[in-house]
Amino acid sequence: MDTPLSSPHAATRDADRAPAAPYRQLSLWHDTVPDDLTPRAPLDGKTAVDVAILGGGLTGLWTAHYLLERSPGARILILERDIAGFGASGRNGGWCSALFPKSTAALARMHGLEQALAMRRATIATVDEVGRVSGELGIDCDFVKGGTLAFARSQAQLTAARADVAEAERYGVDPLELHDAGSGRRRPRRVEELPELHRFERLSDRSHVFDPNCARLHPAKLVRGLARSLEERGVRIAEQTEVLDWRPGAVRTTRGIVRAESVVVATEGYGAALPKTRRTVLPLYSLMIATEPLPAEVWDEIGIEHGQTFTDYRHLLIYGQRTADDRIAFGGRGARYHWGSDIRADYDRVDRVFRRLWNTLVDLFPPVADAAITHRWGGPLGIPRDWHASVAFDPATRIGRAGGYVGDGLSTTNLAGRTLADLLSGTESDLTRLPWVNHASPRWEPEPLRFIGANAGLVGMAAADVEERITRRPSVAARLIGPLVGK
Missing domain, CATH: 3.50.50.60 (FAD/NAD(P)-binding domain)
Structure with a gap:
């Protein structure tokens, strides 16, 4: 359990709870x-x-x-x-x-x-x-297979969404669904029919790609x-x-x-x-926040259903879910890599990253602006x-x-x-x-090359998002970094 981040009403929401083990x-x-x-x-x-x-x-x-x-x-x-x-x-x-x-x-x-x-x-x-x-x-x-909504929130993101759907159609394994923004309906569409961005009613009615192959769980x-x-x-x-x-x-x-x-x-x-x-393996930190349980009217406005997860097409990854008890659990990358692949409990909590996550969440879903943030946490992922x-x-x-x-x-x-x-x-x-069996990844470079490269990648992805907001076109920086991050 953690203290809230920025809600003006949040300071006493969990004050009566006993200290956690x-x-x-x-x-x-x-x-x-x-x-x-x-x-x-x-x-x-x-x-x-x-x-x-x-x-x-x-x-x-x-x-x-x-x-x-x-x-x-x-x-x-x-x-x-x-x-x-x-x-x-x-x-x-x-x-x-x-x-x-x-x-x-x-x-x-x-x-x-x-x-x-x-x-x-x-x-x-x-x-x-x-x-x-x-x-x-x-x-x-709390396993519910509700699928993932990947929002396209800019023209550049819409281009990426179209490319994802086109690739899925080409391979024919799991066709994705394109959502007709503002229609309130979700159905498969040809790539060229995906409309340009325009206003919507429920927040989930924004242009997005729906992938049914995901379940929410605890x-x-x-x-x-x-x-x-x-x-x-x-x-x-x-x-x-x-x-x-x-x-x-x-x-x-x-x-x-x-x-x-x-x-x-x-x-x-x-x-x-x-x-x-x-x-x-390189330990790269991903951090998360969670809101208090949200009232039904807020969920009605957001439009995320039980069992659904959500993200968008930015390059510095974000991810979230509606929990079984109606919270938003929301996370993302952005915490830096530490010299020598150091792993410490202190790195699980970075205020700068938590503030960015909160601001991003409110930008995605403005109705949560008055909610309390009750938990903040993080931990290292394994990156070959x-x-x-x-x-x-x-x-x-x-x-x-x-x-x-x-x-x-x-x-x-x-x-x-x-x-x-x-x-x-x-x-x-x-x-x-399967092709991942006995695959041998190269070893990571020694320091300082590992430190420079890992953190340059994080900076590059953040810069790619800024570039797309300014130019309204797919990022050149992201295209150059893509092969280094599994694209």
Whole structure:
């Protein structure tokens, strides 16, 4: 829980609430999950297992879930430095989407059209898989598949929207829908029929692209519920246990040595703090704010429905959702990269970025201007050098890994878990033939090149948005930076 940002009425909205426990303060999601967040027992010395999983986020938990489906008696140990769902898995924007950090066009250039389309089909199917499994396991994570609204708020953004729809039509995998601004109707249209920007009634009636392949959910409810389900089926989760190193057959922790036939590295952005993976991933921070629950009349004016997420076509990414309890949870990029891939709790909260998020949210939806901001939080994402998420397994060492989701991991972790389970069990499948399997991203440059490049990219994307506001044309800067950020 946090103090409000700028609402004149917000200072006493949550004054009577009891102080939150330390893990409650991580995010809105941790503050509202029906779980006391008490850490599980740490590792208590040497042990031997079939599979040791490094990281108690969704990649590790989903991998354990699908391994149990294939080998119900497998001895699986998950090692977590803090608590399950401490990192991005519990703090993200709650978008269970079909997004992949590398665009379909970029994947086609790298791997060929058929492989790119196979990847796209797999990510689309994963959204429903998350809903199916969470339902079967009895995890009430507020999953509603309402789709995403991507607003086109300028002529340059409208051009980008048209290009997105044209690309989807060309590939034929998931045709997007163009919204006829001001008509109050949403239906597929030919690209050339999308009208120019004009006035609208409800805010959601602005020109936008609708993608049905996204669900809204409460990420901490998902990750904590999945952890409980695994424990009930015999998986051991050792929390407060820091991993120091690993090699084939063994993991060294602050609490003892683990002997393991197979090892899965699922540390995502926090891998930058470990010597073996320090330059394979860059921790880039994304920050969020959340409003108090909004009254029905405000939602009627905004027009965002339950289960829907939203964004727009700016280059410095924003993302939001209508939560199950009628808040807006809203986030975006803009926090700088820190020298040496440093990760600290202090970096989770940057007032400058929170103010920008608040101003952006009010600009998007003016009716929220008097609402209280009750929570502010953030955390690091894992960014590979080529912005290409991957999953891998070496049969010789029996070490697997997955990550580099660039913020698109809420669903992609599920696909990674299924794929790792197939790879570890020696099962050949459509999943093990996807183009992200055994993809090797280049290592990040040493400092100061890493610091200069990462922060120049952030500045460039912000400058691209300014350029488009001034010129009313697609940004030249964004076109130059695009290949560096997965476009």
